[in-house]
Amino acid sequence: MSQHPDSPARSNSGSHCGRVWVIAMHAFTQLVRMKVFYFLAVFAVIAIGSNFFDLPQHTGPEVSGIAVLSSIKSWSLGTMTLFSVVLGIVATALLLPKDVEDRTLYTILAKPVPRVDYLAGKLLGVLLLVFVSLALMDVLMSAVLQIRSSMILNQQMDFAQGRGWSAAEIASLRGDILSQGANASLQGAVFAVFLRASIMASLALLISTFSSSTLFTSIISFLIYFIGHFQADARAIFLESGAAGTGPVTRAISLVVSLVLPDFQLFNVIDAVIEGQAMPLLILAKLTAIGLFYAVFYVIASWFIFAEKEF
Amino acid sequence: MADATPAVEICGLVKDFKTSFRREMLRAVAGVSIRIEAGEVYGLIGPNGSGKSTTMKALLGLVAPTAGHCAIFGQDSLVVDSRRDVGFLPENPYFYKHLSGAETLRFYGKLCGMRGRVLEQRVSELLALVDLESARDRRLGGYSKGMLQRIGLAQALVQDPRLLILDEPTAGVDPIGSRQIRDLIFKLRERGITVFLCSHLLEQVQEVCDRVGIIFQGKMVKEGRLEDLIAIEDQTEIILRDASPELIARITALVASTPGTELVRSGKPRTTLERLFLRETLRDEP
Ligand SMILES: Nc1ncnc2c1ncn2[C@@H]1O[C@H](COP(=O)(O)OP(=O)(O)O)[C@@H](O)[C@H]1O
Ligand SMILES: [Mg+2]
Numbered sequence: 105m106s107q108h109p110d111s112p113a114r115s116n117s118g119s120h121c122g123r124v125w126v127i128a129m130h131a132f133t134q135l136v137r138m139k140v141f142y143f144l145a146v147f148a149v150i151a152i153g154s155n156f157f158d159l160p161q162h163t164g165p166e167v168s169g170i171a172v173l174s175s176i177k178s179w180s181l182g183t184m185t186l187f188s189v190v191l192g193i194v195a196t197a198l199l200l201p202k203d204v205e206d207r208t209l210y211t212i213l214a215k216p217v218p219r220v221d222y223l224a225g226k227l228l229g230v231l232l233l234v235f236v237s238l239a240l241m242d243v244l245m246s247a248v249l250q251i252r253s254s255m256i257l258n259q260q261m262d263f264a265q266g267r268g269w270s271a272a273e274i275a276s277l278r279g280d281i282l283s284q285g286a287n288a289s290l291q292g293a294v295f296a297v298f299l300r301a302s303i304m305a306s307l308a309l310l311i312s313t314f315s316s317s318t319l320f321t322s323i324i325s326f327l328i329y330f331i332g333h334f335q336a337d338a339r340a341i342f343l344e345s346g347a348a349g350t351g352p353v354t355r356a357i358s359l360v361v362s363l364v365l366p367d368f369q370l371f372n373v374i375d376a377v378i379e380g381q382a383m384p385l386l387i388l389a390k391l392t393a394i395g396l397f398y399a400v401f402y403v404i405a406s407w408f409i410f411a412e413k414e415f
Numbered sequence: 416m417a418d419a420t421p422a423v424e425i426c427g428l429v430k431d432f433k434t435s436f437r438r439e440m441l442r443a444v445a446g447v448s449i450r451i452e453a454g455e456v457y458g459l460i461g462p463n464g465s466g467k468s469t470t471m472k473a474l475l476g477l478v479a480p481t482a483g484h485c486a487i488f489g490q491d492s493l494v495v496d497s498r499r500d501v502g503f504l505p506e507n508p509y510f511y512k513h514l515s516g517a518e519t520l521r522f523y524g525k526l527c528g529m530r531g532r533v534l535e536q537r538v539s540e541l542l543a544l545v546d547l548e549s550a551r552d553r554r555l556g557g558y559s560k561g562m563l564q565r566i567g568l569a570q571a572l573v574q575d576p577r578l579l580i581l582d583e584p585t586a587g588v589d590p591i592g593s594r595q596i597r598d599l600i601f602k603l604r605e606r607g608i609t610v611f612l613c614s615h616l617l618e619q620v621q622e623v624c625d626r627v628g629i630i631f632q633g634k635m636v637k638e639g640r641l642e643d644l645i646a647i648e649d650q651t652e653i654i655l656r657d658a659s660p661e662l663i664a665r666i667t668a669l670v671a672s673t674p675g676t677e678l679v680r681s682g683k684p685r686t687t688l689e690r691l692f693l694r695e696t697l698r699d700e701p
Contacts, residue, residue, distance in 0.1 A: 119528075126525040130511075137513040206509040211570060214475050214503035214580075215526045218495050414478040 120221055127212075127225025132232045135195055141237065149244075169256035170380070173284035176252060177378045180245040184297050185374075187241070188234050189329060192305035195230045197321035200312040204415060213415075220407045227309050227403060234301050242294045246286035253285035283380045292388045293377040299395035300371050304329055306402035313409040332368040366398050420489040422578045422609035423451035423474060427483035430469050443469040445633035446483070451611055451626075453488075453577065456604050458624035458641075459613035466633040467613040468506055471582050474611075475503055487578060499527075502571030506582040508563060512556035516547050516566050519555060520573055527574035541569040544602075546595065561592030568599060579603060581612040597623055621645070650679065 203209040212222060260281065264274050304325060312321040370391060377383050428447045431440040444466040451457045459467050472478045474485045476492040490497035510519055520538045529537065542548045545565040550558065558566065564584060571579055584600075585593035600610055600623045612624075621641065628638040637644065655662075663681065670678045 122528065123526060126522065130522055134511060134513055207505050207507070208510055210472075210475075210477060210505040211503065211508065211510070211523070211567075212526065213477060214498060214501070214505075215523060215574075216495055216498045216528075217526055412479075415472070 120218070123217055123221045124225045124228060127217075127222060128228035128232060131199055131226050131229025134199070135229065135233050140191065140195070140233065141240075145240070169260050170280060170284050173249060173253055173256065173281070174378055174380060176245070176249055177284070177290065180241070180248075181293060181297060181374060181378060184238055184241050184245075184294065185300070188238055188297055188301035189304050191237065192230060192234050192301040193308045193322055193325040193329075194318075195233060196227065196305045196308040197312050197318045197325065199226050199230070200309070201315075201318050201321075207415075209415060219410050220403070223309060223313075223406050223410055224403055227306060227399070230305050231302050234305065235298055238294060238298050238301075242291070245294075246290070249284075249286040249290070253281060257281050280380070283382070289377050289381070289383040292383040292385075293374045295388065296371055296374050296383075296391050299391050300368065302395050303366050303398045303402075306399040310402045310406045310409075313406045313413070328365065329368070332365050336367050336369045363401075366394060370394065420453075421450050422453045422455070422488060423449060423457070423611055424486045424489075425449040425470065425474060425483070426485075428470060428473055428480050428485060429482035430466070430473055430478060431481045442633055444473070447630065447633070447635050448483075449628060449635075449638075451609060453609050454604075454607050456600065456610040456623055456625045457612070458627045459611070459630055460627060461613075461615065461630035463615055465630050467615075467630060468582055470630070471503075471580055471611070471613065475501070475580065499574070500576045501578045501580060502573070502576040504564070504567045504571045504579075504581045504584060507587065508567040510555050510563065510566065510570070512554060515552045515554050516542060516558075517551045519566060520569055523570045524573045529574060537573060537575075541572060544572070545569045545599065561588045561595070564588055564592065564596060565599075568596065572603075576608070578609045578611065581610065583614055584612055585614065585616065 203212070209222075213219065257278065260277060261274065264277055269277075307328060308321055308325040311324050312318075315321045315324070373383055373387050373391075426448050428444050429442070430444040431442050434441050447466070447470055449457070449459070449470070459470065461467055469478065473480050474487065474492055475498065476485075476494075479493065485492040487497045487501050511522075514522065517538055520541055521534060524534045524537060539548075542551055545568055547562060547565055547569070550562060555563065555566065564587075568581070568584070571581070581600075584596050588596065600612070603610060604623070610623075624641050626639065627641050627644055629636045667678060667681070670676055
């Protein structure tokens, strides 16, 4: 236990990535030990299990099969959206004020940790949690869909053959059913749900750097979430009504609004996937770019506020 | 130790805080200058609210000075790298309750860029140093105040820093706990670690500090070597064991017959309650 001024232990103080990862894993562990997964799993089971009781009445066999599958998807993706957004916002809104209140933040910032590393780490930890919980729900949903769609497929093939349908008709029915199953587009939709939650978590991070109250951060974030869904409409109306004289000004305002607030209607592709349409890769790439842009934008904005903060 | 740069240099530090009324500023620290040489133990004492914690936070870059500047080993406190060689134990520390003692140290070690075997070894070493090996895998939620203070001290020491900043290290800790902390500070001083501590309890600081500063309402009132500050220059103390009344009478007579000397007080010295407490509670221990 001698003093060694240039021991390898402190000749370097680690890389940014290393520190961000350490803080992220710590935030993730902290949230897991708050038992978030526990109630998440219970709710996921309830949501997905409820599909079995929620079967539509048998109208026509060839329609009802597809309707059941899309109802499972609709319920599951809806629950996933709700969970991921709530989890993303509340967990982020919780972590920062907690560290400030408990003064644990002092001990972290008294180490050679740049403030931006701290913020990025916390956010990454929440995103990790959202990602893992969505992955778990995705596995559950895909399994249910897989079982259900193969059951329906067998049943409908028997039915179609019994009616003496042509091979082409059977193939098309088969295609219809498979398009409703657990396919790549569905995974894309889940990823889109994750991206949306990520944007909300980053926004909550930005708000929590100046609010310092979990409740305030959460409420404002949810408000913005809902506003984000109407942003495109509002902008269209705004532009139409003011198009006459104030051209550059309105355009500038709408540009600022769309820079600060994402247009959540872009995520309506998730609904299209529920209806059985394929998700084009290009759209997914676009959503990923948008998600990244806003996450980075919000983290940098948070950093500007947080760097000036005193505790 | 031919290191000329001081461990701590605080020059004319002023810190104003905004109060709820925007225009009115509260001056928490009003022009404090402190210089601590490497290897020294420096104690800052003063009543609550006199600006001790604020001074330390400014030194760590947690608050930005309104005027003046702070440096650690010559590096400005506002630079992240200045924190490489410093460990900090905040006032009433409260760590992550969901982590165990070992996990806590591992977390802070990783933040300092430590990894693998070096880190594991350091964690065990520190747990032994602060006497928490038995609580290694217990969550901090179940730690007592004294244990939290000690894990906080271990956390501050994790990257083997040359400077340790302790904000009220013995506040709220029982006499045994605070003696353990005091002994630890002694041990660190022997190893050449610079310690900057503050306290509002004068008793506890006395024994460990080389130099003491007294701060009141944000201003340094008095500063100097401990012996110089507390010695009553014109008095001498004689403590006798089993002295007979006759001897006392002879000494008293001798003093009375010496011109220019005066007997201020004689009687039985009192033990302090703290010493009594320690003697009674530690009697059974080896
Ligand atoms: N973040 C803050 N905002 C406003 N006032 C503060 C803040 N921190 C400390 N103060 C004020 O500054 C003064 C000094 O506080 P502090 O340095 O904590 O004193 P000490 O540690 O000596 O007890 C106190 O009057 C306190 O109320
Ligand atoms: Mg204080």
